[in-house]
Amino acid sequence: MPGAHHLQGREYSVAQRKKKTKKSKPRYSAKTADKHELYQLSVQDPESEIQFVTRVFQKLNGKKPMSIREDFCGTAFLCGEWIKSHKDRTASGIDFDQATLDWGTEHNLKAIDEPGSRIKLYSQDVRKKVPGKFDVGVGMNFSYWTFRNRPDMLAYFKCSRSTIKPGGIFVLDAYGGYESIQPMEEPRRITGGATYVWDQDSFNPIDNSVVNHIHFEFRDGTKMRKAFTYEWRFWSLLEIQELLAEAGFKKSTVYWEDADDDGEGTGVFRPRKKVENEAAWVAYIVAEN
Numbered sequence: 001m002p003g004a005h006h007l008q009g010r011e012y013s014v015a016q017r018k019k020k021t022k023k024s025k026p027r028y029s030a031k032t033a034d035k036h037e038l039y040q041l042s043v044q045d046p047e048s049e050i051q052f053v054t055r056v057f058q059k060l061n062g063k064k065p066m067s068i069r070e071d072f073c074g075t076a077f078l079c080g081e082w083i084k085s086h087k088d089r090t091a092s093g094i095d096f097d098q099a100t101l102d103w104g105t106e107h108n109l110k111a112i113d114e115p116g117s118r119i120k121l122y123s124q125d126v127r128k129k130v131p132g133k134f135d136v137g138v139g140m141n142f143s144y145w146t147f148r149n150r151p152d153m154l155a156y157f158k159c160s161r162s163t164i165k166p167g168g169i170f171v172l173d174a175y176g177g178y179e180s181i182q183p184m185e186e187p188r189r190i191t192g193g194a195t196y197v198w199d200q201d202s203f204n205p206i207d208n209s210v211v212n213h214i215h216f217e218f219r220d221g222t223k224m225r226k227a228f229t230y231e232w233r234f235w236s237l238l239e240i241q242e243l244l245a246e247a248g249f250k251k252s253t254v255y256w257e258d259a260d261d262d263g264e265g266t267g268v269f270r271p272r273k274k275v276e277n278e279a280a281w282v283a284y285i286v287a288e289n
Contacts, residue, residue, distance in 0.1 A: 026125060028194045030222035036075050036103050038216050039228065042188070042196035043141065047079035053136050053171050056255075056286055064134035066090065071156075072143030075104030076119065083118045087211050090118045092130050098123040126151075127159045134163055137170040137191055144172060145232035148209065150243065153235075157247035161289055170249065170287040171179040174237055175279035181234060182211065193219050208234040240285055249287035256283050 028038070057065040066089050070078050074095030095101055101121050105114075115121045122130050126139075137160045147153040181203040189198045197215040197232050204210075214228040237254055243267045244252045255269035269284055 005241075019153055025133055027219055028192055028216075029218045029220045030216075030224045033216065033218065033224060035216070035224060035227040037107070038190070038192075038196070038224075039214070040075065040077055041192060041194075042190045042216075043214075044077050046078040048267065049078060049138070049140060050082055050085055052284065053138065056171070057136060057169055059170065060288065065168075067132070067134045067136070068092070068210065069130070069132075069134040069160070070094070070135045071136060071137065071160065072141070072146075073121070074100050076101065076115075076121060076139070077104065078140070079119050079121075080108045080112060080114065081115070084112065084247055092120045092122065092132065092134070094122045094124060094126050094130060096123060096125055115204065127155050129159060129163060132163070133165045133168075135165055135168045137164050137168070139170075139172045140174060142230075145235055146230075147233065148207075148233035154243050154247055157243055157249070157287075160286075161247050162239065164289045166289060168289045170244075170289065172240065172285045172287075173282060174235065174240060174285060175280070175282045176234075176236070177278050179279040180281075181205075185215075187217070198287060203234065204279075210234045214281045235284065237283065243288045244285070245270075249289060252285055252287040254283055254285055257281070 030071045053068075054064055064086065066086070068079070068082050068089070068091045070076070070091060070093045073079060074097070075094045076093040079091035079093045083089045093101070101123055105121070109115055109119060120130070124130075139160070144153070146154060147156055157170075164170055181200070183200055184200060185197055185199045187195050187197045195217040197217060199213040199215060201211040201213055210230075211234050212230045212232070213226045216224040216227055218224075241252045241254070253271045254273075256272040256275050258266045258270060260266055
């Protein structure tokens with residue numbers, strides 16, 4: 001769910017690294033703006049995620065993935081774009097917040113006559129099974145960091161594995177770097193003229209708990225403070241991979257983002273076993289079932 005850290009030279013940004021800010025059109029204000037719409041504009045880029053999971057799955061299996069389970073799906077933006085990308089694709093989205101699912105149905109899915117035959121939405125804990133088996137499972141935008149102890153995270157990984165077909169993959173993202181735990185607020189202009197602010201509010205080094213917020217600011221001087229708040233555990237890549245192995249996945253691989261000559265992220269992620277630490281980074285973890 002975080003969107004931006006502008007950290008010494010390289011920028012860590014789930015959305016900004018994946019897409020360029022477009023020229024502004026509408027003029028938002030705190031009174032008229034919809035936080036879910038702003039979230040999608042500032043943080044999410046399902047097209048890039050779909051390209052990534054398709055490329056990795058196809059390399060492992062020699063064919064395209066057709067079904068996906070999106071955990072913490074929120075507004076089901078990814079589910080909708082997934083079925084648009086191929087006429088035979090299906091998706092299941094899981095999120096405990098019914099109001100957010102309803103928003104996504106109205107704004108993302110209604111125009112394509114879903115949920116229905118190709119998209120199923122479930123308002124429940126992601127640690128509970130849903131019908132069917134899937135080529136791909138995903139837990140994006142670091143939402144799974146809501147599980148702050150090993151038993152809860154392990155239960156989530158075991159449930160996810162049980163719904164993925166043999167040969168399928170489970171894809172997570174993670175962030176880190178030596179400035180990623182420092183209190184700071186980092187603004188970034190987004191489509192529509194609003195400013196997205198990623199707020200690293202606090203970090204407790206004793207238990208690795210973090211509190212982060214997303215704020216939005218507008219040209220008329222109004223602000224939407226704490227549009228979203230996340231209370232997470234800051235998990236390391238090693239801890240995540242160890243738990244995936246404990247859950248029964250046969251292998252997990254870290255995909256690290258390539259950098260250009262200026263040290264900027266290229267949006268291309270490749271498997272790596274050793275990298276240089278950076279002020280801030282974002283990576284994918286791909287677990288094979």
